[in-house]
Amino acid sequence: MANGGPVEHGYPHLDTVRAAITALYKRLSYDTVHAFASSVMPADVAFCDQDDLHLGAQRVARELVRHFRLPDARMVVGFREMTHAANVELTSGPEYFIELNDRFRTHRRDIGAALAHEVMHVYLHRLGLSFPGTRDNEILTDTATTYLGAGWLLLDAFREDRVSSQKLGYLTPEEFGYVLAKRALVFGEDPAVWFTSPQAYTAYTKGMALARRDEQQPPLTAAGWAGRRRYARDRRHAEDRSVPGPCAGASYSFSTFAGPGSLRVTFPCPTCHQRIRVPVRGRVRARCGLCRTVLECDT
Numbered sequence: 471m472a473n474g475g476p477v478e479h480g481y482p483h484l485d486t487v488r489a490a491i492t493a494l495y496k497r498l499s500y501d502t503v504h505a506f507a508s509s510v511m512p513a514d515v516a517f518c519d520q521d522d523l524h525l526g527a528q529r530v531a532r533e534l535v536r537h538f539r540l541p542d543a544r545m546v547v548g549f550r551e552m553t554h555a556a557n558v559e560l561t562s563g564p565e566y567f568i569e570l571n572d573r574f575r576t577h578r579r580d581i582g583a584a585l586a587h588e589v590m591h592v593y594l595h596r597l598g599l600s601f602p603g604t605r606d607n608e609i610l611t612d613t614a615t616t617y618l619g620a621g622w623l624l625l626d627a628f629r630e631d632r633v634s635s636q637k638l639g640y641l642t643p644e645e646f647g648y649v650l651a652k653r654a655l656v657f658g659e660d661p662a663v664w665f666t667s668p669q670a671y672t673a674y675t676k677g678m679a680l681a682r683r684d685e686q687q688p689p690l691t692a693a694g695w696a697g698r699r700r701y702a703r704d705r706r707h708a709e710d711r712s713v714p715g716p717c718a719g720a721s722y723s724f725s726t727f728a729g730p731g732s733l734r735v736t737f738p739c740p741t742c743h744q745r746i747r748v749p750v751r752g753r754v755r756a757r758c759g760l761c762r763t764v765l766e767c768d769t
């Protein structure tokens with residue numbers, strides 16, 4: 471939790487974020503991911519100063535448990551002095567103890583954001599889905615929280631001005647915006663209308679721009695002129711080599727299958743980032759086997 475200190479910006483964890491999206495589709499399946507087509511609504515996690523602190527926190531926790539479909543999980547929420555925003559004790563359940571930083575006693579509108587991350591820890595724990603190392607596992611948790619409909623709360627908790635700053639979670643604001651944008655493009659949902667923080671909206675628009683660029687990389691037909699020209703050059707070089715391979719600085723790579731004249735290109739799905747391999751033979755329509763996205767390619 472950045473509290474008054476510098477906030478990291480940009481996309482330093484982008485590879486891990488993309489790997490987390492792929493892992494979600496692999497572990498949950500297309501149908502389960504699409505069961506989260508509706509996000510947590512602001513009214514369901516609203517928390518005002520007049521609400522009883524503990525009863526209100528329990529109410530928000532129950533709403534997040536309902537959203538993540540954990541009907542037999544009970545969250546017991548308390549507050550104490552601590553360095554991090556929150557902590558959850560991962561046990562066999564069904565009761566889980568969540569501790570929130572004492573600062574949330576007076577910053578109540580961000581309680582939902584902190585609880586969303588901790589309830590997701592429980593969700594992933596029950597799934598048996600994790601990444602090695604604390605850092606990558608926390609990035610997985612932030613990404614899953616966001617992609618499954620509650621992470622807009624974490625981005626909306628980001629506020630920054632000349633004298634103070636606040637950010638929850640391990641992703642940068644722009645990375646939260648990127649995952650929200652990936653979700654928005656899949657489900658046709660616009661989370662921008664829920665933001666109360668202008669800095670959150672800015673980060674979301676930057677993330678959306680990057681997410682759009684994912685859909686404009688060759689060999690996709692939506693690729694721009696410069697990308698298409700570079701792809702054609704790399705394809706010619708691959709055809710001239712007996713053992714083609716990765717292309718420096720590009721997300722695609724070439725390989726041969728069953729001998730000469732059978733060049734194939736491998737590239738990431740712009741939705742779930744699973745690697746897709748198709749033959750190099752001009753216009754091709756491909757379907758991602760993981761997220762079922764239909765891709766128009768010019769190979």
